[in-house]
Amino acid sequence: MQEGITPASKPGLKPKALPQSGAKGFNLHVNDKWYALAFLGPSLLILGVFVFYPMLRTLYLSLFLTDNVGRPTVFIGLQNYVNLLTSSAYQASLQATAVYVIGVVAFTLILGLLLAQMAVRKLAGIQWFRTIFSATMGVSVSVAAIFWLFIFSPSVGLFDQIGNLLHLPLVQWLTTPGPAMIAVIISTVWMNLGFTFLILFGALQMVPQPLYEAAAIEGASPSYQFFHVTIPMISPTLFFTSTVTLIGAFKSFGLIDLMTAGGPNNATNLMVYQVYRDAFLNGNYGLASAESVILAVIIALFTLLQFKFLEKRVTY
Amino acid sequence: MSIELKALGKEYTAGNWVLENVSAHIESGEFFAIVGPSGCGKSTLLRMIAGLIPISAGELQIDDQVATNLPPKDRKLTMVFQSYALFPFLSVTDNVAFGLKARKFPADEVKERVEKAINLVNLDEFKDRKPRDLSGGQRQRVALARAIASDAKVCLMDEPLSNLDAQLRIKMRTELRNLQQELGLTVIYVTHDQVEAMTMADHIMVLHNHEIQQIGTPLDIYNRPANTFVASFFGTPRMNLLPARVEADRELLLANTLKLGIQQPLPVAEYVVGIRPNALRILPQGTGEPNAQVRTVEYLGSEIILEAELADGTPIELVAAAQEIYNVGDWLSIAIDGQAYIFDHDGQAQFMVEGGLNHARGDHAGVQAGA
Numbered sequence: 224m225q226e227g228i229t230p231a232s233k234p235g236l237k238p239k240a241l242p243q244s245g246a247k248g249f250n251l252h253v254n255d256k257w258y259a260l261a262f263l264g265p266s267l268l269i270l271g272v273f274v275f276y277p278m279l280r281t282l283y284l285s286l287f288l289t290d291n292v293g294r295p296t297v298f299i300g301l302q303n304y305v306n307l308l309t310s311s312a313y314q315a316s317l318q319a320t321a322v323y324v325i326g327v328v329a330f331t332l333i334l335g336l337l338l339a340q341m342a343v344r345k346l347a348g349i350q351w352f353r354t355i356f357s358a359t360m361g362v363s364v365s366v367a368a369i370f371w372l373f374i375f376s377p378s379v380g381l382f383d384q385i386g387n388l389l390h391l392p393l394v395q396w397l398t399t400p401g402p403a404m405i406a407v408i409i410s411t412v413w414m415n416l417g418f419t420f421l422i423l424f425g426a427l428q429m430v431p432q433p434l435y436e437a438a439a440i441e442g443a444s445p446s447y448q449f450f451h452v453t454i455p456m457i458s459p460t461l462f463f464t465s466t467v468t469l470i471g472a473f474k475s476f477g478l479i480d481l482m483t484a485g486g487p488n489n490a491t492n493l494m495v496y497q498v499y500r501d502a503f504l505n506g507n508y509g510l511a512s513a514e515s516v517i518l519a520v521i522i523a524l525f526t527l528l529q530f531k532f533l534e535k536r537v538t539y
Numbered sequence: 540m541s542i543e544l545k546a547l548g549k550e551y552t553a554g555n556w557v558l559e560n561v562s563a564h565i566e567s568g569e570f571f572a573i574v575g576p577s578g579c580g581k582s583t584l585l586r587m588i589a590g591l592i593p594i595s596a597g598e599l600q601i602d603d604q605v606a607t608n609l610p611p612k613d614r615k616l617t618m619v620f621q622s623y624a625l626f627p628f629l630s631v632t633d634n635v636a637f638g639l640k641a642r643k644f645p646a647d648e649v650k651e652r653v654e655k656a657i658n659l660v661n662l663d664e665f666k667d668r669k670p671r672d673l674s675g676g677q678r679q680r681v682a683l684a685r686a687i688a689s690d691a692k693v694c695l696m697d698e699p700l701s702n703l704d705a706q707l708r709i710k711m712r713t714e715l716r717n718l719q720q721e722l723g724l725t726v727i728y729v730t731h732d733q734v735e736a737m738t739m740a741d742h743i744m745v746l747h748n749h750e751i752q753q754i755g756t757p758l759d760i761y762n763r764p765a766n767t768f769v770a771s772f773f774g775t776p777r778m779n780l781l782p783a784r785v786e787a788d789r790e791l792l793l794a795n796t797l798k799l800g801i802q803q804p805l806p807v808a809e810y811v812v813g814i815r816p817n818a819l820r821i822l823p824q825g826t827g828e829p830n831a832q833v834r835t836v837e838y839l840g841s842e843i844i845l846e847a848e849l850a851d852g853t854p855i856e857l858v859a860a861a862q863e864i865y866n867v868g869d870w871l872s873i874a875i876d877g878q879a880y881i882f883d884h885d886g887q888a889q890f891m892v893e894g895g896l897n898h899a900r901g902d903h904a905g906v907q908a909g910a
Contacts, residue, residue, distance in 0.1 A: 433624035436591050441638025442612040455628040
């Protein structure tokens with residue numbers, strides 16, 4: 224016992240030891256900075272070359288007229304922005320983007336949740352469906368575009384074949400403005416579903432079973448359970464998927480390019496596609512840069528809004 | 540609200556019965572405990588009563604009405620889960636109000652009932668907190684309040700105290716029991732803890748091997764166990780179960796060492812005799828022939844638990860006064876000094892012998908120790 228007491232009765236040793244370790248700590252601290260820099264260096268370099276520099280360069284270019292290979296020629300200030308925001312074609316592009324993004328986000332979330340809800344049930348063979356539902360994650364945009372082109376192709380495509388059986392009028396899916404927008408939304412939602420399904424399915428599986436059992440005993444119907452147990456429980460995940468889907472939808476390019484190329488009559492000419500056209504088809508790099516900046520600002524704004532509003536509802 | 544279980548059975552795969560022929564009558568306002576070791580089907584039985592899993596055989600009656608196939612929400616009962624099953628995104632108030640809102644009670648009645656329930660479990664100052672900001676014991680109370688707030692008069696509890704620390708568990712036992720009495724609730728309480736069942740329940744159902752072993756009051760179960768399983772499951776330290784054979788006309792020989800006189804002649808066969816540690820007396824040194832050797836010594840403060848070996852190697856547990864000093868390897872002389880239970884070869888209770896019986900004669904002990 225006595226031996227046990229002695230070390231504790233010599234607290235005088237401790238304060239002496241402290242400054243030493245403090246000094247050592249300071250040295251280490253300086254070293255730490257170099258270590259940190261050494262580890263961060265490679266990624267900082269890559270980010271700098273491929274992200275930060277292009278971002279600044281885009282901002283810079285948006286204030287100029289350029290030649291057809293992208294060298295700035297005449298400084299025009301904010302004229303590119305003024306031209307864009309007063310152009311009816313650009314406003315139409317903004318509008319098309321709005322319709323597209325809302326459609327894609329809404330249907331991706333609703334359908335993804337529906338599939339996930341179906342797949343959490345413990346039924347025989349359900350794992351096959353889980354695989355199938357998440358399979359679009361492994362499909363490349365070009366492949367998807369080609370087979371959706373087949374499905375939407377007039378008269379021989381699947382949709383028109385079904386329409387024909389039901390004696391509905393033939394729809395020229397990809398060459399009529401309204402249906403073309405619907406077609407690209409359907410294709411994008413389909414492409415998104417794999418990822419959204421997988422994430423939401425994971426979230427649903429994490430909801431503890433006793434919560435449903437307690438709710439059932441307390442008198443909650445299945446739909447009441449869905450809206451008052453399931454949705455709040457997975458709301459953090461819903462928030463995440465909605466943000467990711469929203470950003471992704473703003474940035475859609477591949478499917479649009481391969482299916483409609485912005486047409487018909489610019490009906491599916493989304494903002495990103497307009498950037499591509501102005502820069503690489505029309506050689507108007509200054510204008511395209513201004514468009515990119517506007518797109519970036521809009522995405523940042525929406526993401527911020529989503530954080531502000533949805534985070535309040537993300538309840539735990 | 541009384542509950543009647545009529546030959547309930549559960550099979551998950553055809554022919555593989557996890558519960559068979561479970562019958563019981565649970566009176567209104569009764570605290571009914573279902574006890575058994577893990578895997579005995581006690582939670583399964585509770586979930587069958589709750590309607591969370593289908594009943595494979597038999598009939599369930601709640602309040603004299605057949606409820607075998609009713610959905611959970613129509614069975615007029617509530618349940619407290621081991622994990623509490625609180626909604627993490629709702630405040631204490633909203634958690635308690637959940638069922639009432641789901642059943643579309645008028646807003647002012649919801650408010651009144653919730654406030655009353657929260658007040659009953661002493662959570663007034665925490666009513667706006669989320670479950671994550673509460674301690675285990677407080678969460679437990681929220682779960683209780685939710686059960687109280689609902690208008691159901693039957694409350695099912697699935698090991699509600701097992702996630703609490705030992706001290707709190709003991710405190711909650713009393714509180715739970717008082718609350719149940721105060722509100723006149725019918726409680727069906729599942730636990731693996733025999734002490735919990737003994738201290739709280741009006742009646743206990745002991746489940747083991749897919750069937751009921753015994754139903755009775757705690758006193759019944761302790762004093763008149765129906766078989767060796769019940770006998771050894773209730774009481775700490777456990778009852779000693781010693782192999783026995785008929786020695787003379789009215790005498791049994793236990794573990795080839797201890798003699799037990801009986802009031803009636805028994806057919807010659809193998810028997811098991813149960814003796815609780817507190818029905819065994821350690822004779823003062825030098826007053827009897829030594830017949831057991833100490834193997835382990837556990838000091839509990841108020842008493843000492845000794846694990847000893849009888850002369851033929853059969854282990855036996857004893858309780859001794861704390862002021863005595865025992866060492867491993869000591870030879871003791873022990874005698875039966877209380878109730879002994881005679882079970883047949885299959886472990887079914889035969890009869891009981893009241894205490895004050897002589898210990899084995901020296902010659903036997905000597906012979907067996909030498910063997």
